[in-house]
Amino acid sequence: MIRRLIDRIVLLSGWRRSGLAFLMGALASFALPPYDFFAVAFIAFPVLVWLLDGAVDNAGGSPVRRLLPAAYVGWWFGFGYFVFGLWWIGNALLVDAANFAWAIPLAIFGLPAFLAFFYAVAAALARLIWSEGIGRIFALGFGFGVAEWLRSFIMTGFPWNAIGYAAMPVPVMMQSSVIVGLLAMNVLAVVVFAMPALYSARQNRIAGAAVVIALIIAHVGFGVIRLSTAEIKFDGPHIRIVQPSISQELKWDAEARRGILDKYLAMTAEKPEDGKLKAQIIIWPETAVPYILTKTPEALKAIADALADGQTLLTGAIRMEEPGGADEPLYYNTIYAIDSAGQITGAADKVHLVPFGEYVPLESILRKMGISEVVELPGGFSAASMRRSLEVVSGFSVLPLICYEAIFPGEMSYQGAAADAIVNVTNDAWYGDTPGPYQHFRQAQLRAVEQGLPMVRAANNGLSAVIDPYGRIIDALALDAVGVIDAQLPSRVRLPWGEAAHQIQFAVVLLLVLIVAVRYFLRSRRRVG
Incomplete structure (x- = not known):
């Protein structure tokens, strides 16, 4: 038969x-x-x-x-x-x-x-x-x-x-x-x-x-x-991931901006659960801050007020660069490092942009046809020329990956030796309760294994997680959950070879x-x- x-x-x-x-x-x-x-x-x-x-x-x-x-x-x-x-x-x-x-x-x-x-x-x-x-x-x-x-x-x-x-x-x-x-x-x-x-x-x-x-x-x-035979040492810094589940419709609503920021600040300032230490590093998701930080000193002050002494915030935000003259400003999808004094101590821009999401391929042709990127900014986002690690606290550096940069294994290997952890910030609220966020999470999970690095994944509405260098989930928040994750990061593990x-x-x-x-x-x- x-x-x-x-x-x-x-x-x-x-x-x-x-x-x-x-x-x-x-x-x-x-x-x-x-x-x-x-x-x-x-x-x-x-x-x-x-x-x-x-x-x-x-x-x-x-x-x-x-x-x-x-x-x-x-x-x-x-x-x-x-x-x-x-x-x-x-x-x-x-x-x-x-x-x-x-x-x-x-x-x-x-x-x-x-x-x-x-x-x-x-x-x-x-x-x-x-x-x-x-x-x-x-x-x-x-x-x-x-x-x-x-x-x-x-x-x-x-x-x-x-x-x-x-x-x-x-x-x-x-x-x-x-x-x-x-x-x-x-x-x-x-x-x-x-x-x-x-x-x-x-x-x-x-x-x-x-x-x-x-x-x-x-x-x-x-x-x-x-x-x-895996031996994991939890000797890294204590971190907090903030997952606020802000609806995508509200994220660019000018009237909702202050309320969004206040929600992040309140969740950042929450006391840790019994038995857990205060975080040294706070991580917010992609484009979490609804302001151009370099143009909004009051937002930086509010962040400083919410951070305890010695804490550092890693947050996604849009960075604007003004070339001067008649040229239009350039916009970057960025991860900022901000200390407890409200000072920006480091920044890393997104290298690999999403076609039609953040920029329009064949722009001179397709824009004439009325096609624009979904995240519409004048001229779309610009891409960084190179990927860089960020030193967050003394002697501890992270490899920042923004959104779907985490699906490209070959793009992070040359930086892996210089980083102690991967930080992946994303906003999958665009896709709702569909297979998309789960597929995205799985691919990010594999990057932790391939690089032998712990991963901190901060997603606006999930899936946020702390993942060890073997791909095992230490702690996580479900899709559309509102909450924080407090955890201590494990150390990296030695790999037989690289990418x-x-x-x-x-x-x-x-x-x-x-x-x-x-x-x-x-x-x-x-x-x-």
Whole structure:
């Protein structure tokens, strides 16, 4: 019965093939947060393999034309994966529905349609070296490895919901990322998820089962050993995270500004729970301060009055820079460090801006078409030229990451050696109670593991948390909760190597799966010849 079903899948064509590919992509998205039902990937990827088995151009033609049926399958799979995985982005446009409701279809379907081309590339590359048996599984791993690598940097990159995250739903399954990194994990995850497709093959079943068992044992076993031998010292500064859950509609309401600031100040000044020490560092979320601080000395004074002697505030705010003359002011999404005297002691601007959220790509063309960024400022936000760490208290520095900067593993490694913790401030209130905040949190959680650094995550409406260097949650606040977290930070842990080595390991893993795929491809060609 199963064999007949597989044969029917292979022989599908037209809209039925495309429709099933779309459904399998949608199914695969449920392996991601908040569902974390990674078992569905063991269905979605084998079906994708069988669809690609039948994706051939019987009319012959040029090499490009012969790959088009596979590319179509990959595109529809990606379209389903990204529509169901990213539909929540449209929720951000409802905050200012009068101006942006028209763009909701573009957010829900347009962005996934663009991202799906990466998976079309994955399928086409795989089909280029396709063969029977286990070879095609490695070919698919190679294709997706290349596609996810391209997705990490093309057009500034958008590696959100990379396939590898589906293989790392809990801390014990996150530890492998310190060895191979996310890019290599994408390759290995696809190989493992797709291996049940060998049910339809007459050969390589035992070899395929051995590969899957070996990889799963290595993946989970390494995590068990690493966590069971982990020694964490809580010798860092005491911190407080403030999560006020300010609704997005109020954040830029001029009449609500003072009330918003007063709420932050009151929560900052609350006494810690019994048995907990007063925080040395207070962390507010992204754009928490509803004023231009350098233009509002009374706001700095109010902050100073709320801080105890020796306390430092890290807060998100908009920074304005005036070039002078006739030039328009520049605006930056910034983390400020403010001491108990109300003095700004440091600042770090956001480096990686959100396309269409904070700036408009191809600005000279798209602005003429009436397209603007969601956070509308004159000219949009400007990006910092480099990332910098902030020394918050004497001898203790943090690596500041603003919002979705935390989804880019390669952008923080060079600073990791100079920092004692990661501070990620964000405002996910744009997306409401949707999968978005949970997906964002998971990706930030992985950065703590990869860098071997504790992470302090301050989100306006959640998920705020203190995460140890092994990805374990020390304390957290739920989505839409109002409250504070008081905790002492653990120390960083030593890693075997850094992100530069992960790039090498990704290249090695990608080369190995390519060698296996090509070996079986050439063998199949000799049999045909």
